[in-house]
Amino acid sequence: MKPNKISEAVVRRLPVYLRFLNELSASRIQTVSSQDLGEKLDLNPAQIRKDLAYFGEFGRKGVGYNVDYLIEKIRQILKLDKMMHVALVGTGNLGRALCNYNMYIKDNMKIVSVFDADESKKGTLINQLTVQPMQELSAAVKQHDISVGIITVPSAEAQNVADQFVAAGIRGILNFAPVVLKSIPGVRIHHADFTAELLSLAYYMDHINGSLNGEESQ
Amino acid sequence: MKPNKISEAVVRRLPVYLRFLNELSASRIQTVSSQDLGEKLDLNPAQIRKDLAYFGEFGRKGVGYNVDYLIEKIRQILKLDKMMHVALVGTGNLGRALCNYNMYIKDNMKIVSVFDADESKKGTLINQLTVQPMQELSAAVKQHDISVGIITVPSAEAQNVADQFVAAGIRGILNFAPVVLKSIPGVRIHHADFTAELLSLAYYMDHINGSLNGEESQ
């Protein structure tokens, strides 16, 4: 199949496939069907086949998919073979946790520079990284070939940091602040919005027995 | 409008509306139109009106929505007025960061108990909470009326923790481990999957100039 427009929904499922395939590979399982994948990942097998078919013919009819081959292909698609350098701004609890993780983002991302607007934090060490003031962002992006920025500052400052990222030449941003950021064409912003996940989770609590909106329902 | 089946997409947008409305309220802005909201939140105004209309008639034709009234209504819908008690399992970097946050989850969620499978962590203090061993989970859920569980353990252990949550009577789970968890009907599992966000972000880097899949397939 030709690489037409791939929808976001498809791209977001690729990491999910990849992670499970890695598990299979670690268990020395060599072949997997869309059926198997669907059961484990709670997805429709036809959807999985269709998702993969956007990028090529990776399976064998009557057999299934070779696990290691499919891993290789998905890694290529997601471009996980190139190491990407990451800058993180905001050294609060979450920012420090991510720096200490760091290798959790293992496959292809590495936090190489850390920044904080608070001048008093300058020089602090976090997992071998020295906290820098924001004025040094632009130079660091050039020096370390940084392509991705992570925002872990309070909501009120997030847009400002995003703008500075863009000005410095960063083209991919992961924003942890619970606020919608404005971007420009060519810059991709993803949100890691777990506070929204929690709030929407609350909605579903006890909703099974349908006690919401008692006044108007039915 | 009658409260029929509300789609997940709608519920997920409610926290986004709420947060921006809170900003408006803080700025003493009393009225807002779906037009304004749409511009700020990058959404179609018709979609916003439709979303809100699922739950009632909150606006005034020709005028717009009263900010504080809409805040109140959305808080009711999401049930943010009741405080929910939360248990967290896994006191690694991320788990500790969330505990230290804690009030970040301010509106209606409070972490009241923290657990770790590692016995040697028993008794450790994290932001005034004492780390407990897993055997005490069930009793704590009853004692503190805990309704939500947060999972911040490694992927391999996440399903096991989820099962223990369910067995203890928890009906809402926020999972930070990058793995798909199996649930049972009546238990709601949300994922805070920022590693997937990063991996899918990588896909879009440089894809603007469309250099993917230069070779057709194979």
Add this chain to the structure above:
DNA sequence: TAGATTGTTAATCGATTAACAATC
């Protein structure tokens, strides 16, 4: 009033699922 904006129905768009020929 005249202009603005909602609530809601109808039209459109896109994503998921079903079905099946191809073929391993």
Add this chain to the structure above:
DNA sequence: TAGATTGTTAATCGATTAACAATC
């Protein structure tokens, strides 16, 4: 071969957007 499973087209489903009467 016979059974299994892909890749892909067609059918279905659901979500978004447009349009507009109601009305503030």
